[in-house]
Amino acid sequence: MIERVHTNQRMSKIVxxxxxxxxxxxxxxxxxxxxxxxxxLGRVDKxxxxxxxxxxxxxxxxxxxxxxxxxxxxNEVWDAWVPEGAAPARACGEAKLADAxxxxxxxxxxxxxx
Amino acid sequence: MIERVHTNQRMSKIVxxxxxxxxxxxxxxxxxxxxxxxxxLGRVDKxxxxxxxxxxxxxxxxxxxxxxxxxxxxNEVWDAWVPEGAAPARACGEAKLADAxxxxxxxxxxxxxx
Amino acid sequence: MIERVHTNQRMSKIVxxxxxxxxxxxxxxxxxxxxxxxxxLGRVDKxxxxxxxxxxxxxxxxxxxxxxxxxxxxNEVWDAWVPEGAAPARACGEAKLADAxxxxxxxxxxxxxx
Numbered sequence: 001m002i003e004r005v006h007t008n009q010r011m012s013k014i015v016x017x018x019x020x021x022x023x024x025x026x027x028x029x030x031x032x033x034x035x036x037x038x039x040x041l042g043r044v045d046k047x048x049x050x051x052x053x054x055x056x057x058x059x060x061x062x063x064x065x066x067x068x069x070x071x072x073x074x075n076e077v078w079d080a081w082v083p084e085g086a087a088p089a090r091a092c093g094e095a096k097l098a099d100a101x102x103x104x105x106x107x108x109x110x111x112x113x114x
Numbered sequence: 115m116i117e118r119v120h121t122n123q124r125m126s127k128i129v130x131x132x133x134x135x136x137x138x139x140x141x142x143x144x145x146x147x148x149x150x151x152x153x154x155l156g157r158v159d160k161x162x163x164x165x166x167x168x169x170x171x172x173x174x175x176x177x178x179x180x181x182x183x184x185x186x187x188x189n190e191v192w193d194a195w196v197p198e199g200a201a202p203a204r205a206c207g208e209a210k211l212a213d214a215x216x217x218x219x220x221x222x223x224x225x226x227x228x
Numbered sequence: 229m230i231e232r233v234h235t236n237q238r239m240s241k242i243v244x245x246x247x248x249x250x251x252x253x254x255x256x257x258x259x260x261x262x263x264x265x266x267x268x269l270g271r272v273d274k275x276x277x278x279x280x281x282x283x284x285x286x287x288x289x290x291x292x293x294x295x296x297x298x299x300x301x302x303n304e305v306w307d308a309w310v311p312e313g314a315a316p317a318r319a320c321g322e323a324k325l326a327d328a329x330x331x332x333x334x335x336x337x338x339x340x341x342x
Contacts, residue, residue, distance in 0.1 A: 133246050
């Protein structure tokens, strides 16, 4: 009843249950928050497709920024990436991340496509 | 299968799927954390009713405070607002929010009433 | 349709709905983050069993560390505790917690066992 993909001892990148897919927190490579957000959302895309979902099926997204001063720059990439009419419930707060170079982490919960 | 209400390019205020409603992070107006919490919870009430849910149907709530020193003052408003016997699972941590004037943000996941 | 266990005016420790169990944020006793993580995960174990779930049924876990410098020490306890092949989707960020002595808080969403 629980399906996991890309599982190691610490976490699974994808967990599916009851029509919902939970992704582990995604980060991205790059120097700027725009670059990291683009790379991060590319990883989200790939994982959602692999799970049988897509960016048009997101339910709830939590975004952590290492520095809230990056809010506008992150949003510019986010707004261009979200499919028109399919934006999820979202919240964004500031939190220091696992590595000092990381500026953004995105936690996605989505529906499985039917 | 996914219903969204109040959707713009960045987020939906309400997303419904599989008997569950996800609200985007809610904040409130006011100078003190008590005022902001009251206003914020009023918005939660309105969105939950609009979604076909209510404050008695909350499942999981995450509260971010810009300053953990506001914990008791926020809780006083929260405790008075939660229906007796219907409190959700809850967690509260400190996070700087999108605007420097914001002292509290509340992220609500609830069940749809049947 | 919503089942709550250990409910007070502020929160429920366990909320069950639609095959999913939501736990309130768990913390632990101890001086070091390793001690607190062990104690915290013991409480998670107990609550999940009480809910009709287990650590092998976790879907999504969010971990807040008061100081990200504790990341490796927390992970050592976490990695040993997670059942092989059953790791949840996970995210970890830094957030000051409700009490200055607290170094870690863990928010668990899990599936009910069938």
